[in-house]
Amino acid sequence: QRRMFTNVEMDNSTGVAVIKMNSPPVNSLSLEFLTEFAINMEKLEMDRGCRGVILTSSVPRIFSAGLDITEMYGKTPEHCGAFWRAVQEMWLKLYGSSMITIAAINGSSPAGGCLMAISCDYRIMTDYPKYSIGLNETKLGIVAPFWFKDTMINCIGNRATEHSLQLGLQYNPPEALKVGLVDQLETEDKLMTTASSVMSQWLAIPDHARQITKSMMRKPIIDQLLRQREADVQNFVKFITKDSIQKSLQMYMEMLKQKKG
Numbered sequence: 001q002r003r004m005f006t007n008v009e010m011d012n013s014t015g016v017a018v019i020k021m022n023s024p025p026v027n028s029l030s031l032e033f034l035t036e037f038a039i040n041m042e043k044l045e046m047d048r049g050c051r052g053v054i055l056t057s058s059v060p061r062i063f064s065a066g067l068d069i070t071e072m073y074g075k076t077p078e079h080c081g082a083f084w085r086a087v088q089e090m091w092l093k094l095y096g097s098s099m100i101t102i103a104a105i106n107g108s109s110p111a112g113g114c115l116m117a118i119s120c121d122y123r124i125m126t127d128y129p130k131y132s133i134g135l136n137e138t139k140l141g142i143v144a145p146f147w148f149k150d151t152m153i154n155c156i157g158n159r160a161t162e163h164s165l166q167l168g169l170q171y172n173p174p175e176a177l178k179v180g181l182v183d184q185l186e187t188e189d190k191l192m193t194t195a196s197s198v199m200s201q202w203l204a205i206p207d208h209a210r211q212i213t214k215s216m217m218r219k220p221i222i223d224q225l226l227r228q229r230e231a232d233v234q235n236f237v238k239f240i241t242k243d244s245i246q247k248s249l250q251m252y253m254e255m256l257k258q259k260k261g
């Protein structure tokens, strides 16, 4: 039987779906996870009754640990290429969605997890000091591609993005609020009710006007990736399969295991 990485609950009375990422231990974004996520987004996009999506996690303390590092380490160029196409597809479906998307960030959210959050229209994060969020790619010795960077710029601006990306910063909830990476903090128990009430405010805006406005803001970056999608895949494969980058990933995974022990 095929494993399910996400649970989708659609409320037909409100037109709002809740997608709960459910891939313990850390909701890392594997090829299969990303493929399932993109299919779910596409299904909801085609459902005329669905106007909004709340993205959250059912794994305690983790929103998403980002891209699954094991998909990028010791794999063939063909596998790396397929994986990157799935990462692109996830982003295209989420960032390019015509639906209202709200991230209810109920745990840590590094790198690809942060990308998912900043691809939504609004972010509410649980105010728990141990949680963190940010594009920390440089800490792994890798580089966030231009569409990660541009999504971040559209969220927090140029200077803050440059600072954040060069240093691979991860922000705790109050810092994330201050820099504009999240829009609101909430206690754990009220996170989902607050997300629903924010959703109601957004649902009050006529869809066509909001959708055209959203597209106007996001289309330039989306089109840029669409124009050079295959070149972006080849660039990723060439970069990630380099011996020096493979070594960095290996050391990072060893560091994660040591931290645990």
Ligand SMILES: CC/C=C\CCC/C=C/C(=O)SCCNC(=O)CCNC(=O)[C@H](O)C(C)(C)COP(=O)(O)OP(=O)(O)OC[C@H]1O[C@@H](n2cnc3c(N)ncnc32)[C@H](O)[C@@H]1OP(=O)(O)O
Pocket: 025, 026, 028, 062, 064, 065, 066, 067, 068, 069, 070, 108, 110, 111, 112, 113, 136, 137, 140, 142, 143, 144, 145, 235, 236, 239, 240, 253, 256, 257, 260
């Ligand atoms: C040209 C462009 C080139 C490249 C672009 C690439 C862009 C990359 C984007 C990414 O998203 S890279 C991934 C970045 N992610 C991280 O840095 C997160 C790393 N993980 C953590 O910091 C922590 O695990 C945590 C998410 C904060 C959770 O901590 P906790 O203490 O709760 O769990 P633990 O660390 O013990 O992890 C449990 C288990 O999970 C494994 N793990 C963690 N993260 C990942 C991951 N991203 N991919 C794969 N596996 C991951 C970890 O090793 C542990 O495994 P174990 O049980 O077997 O020891």
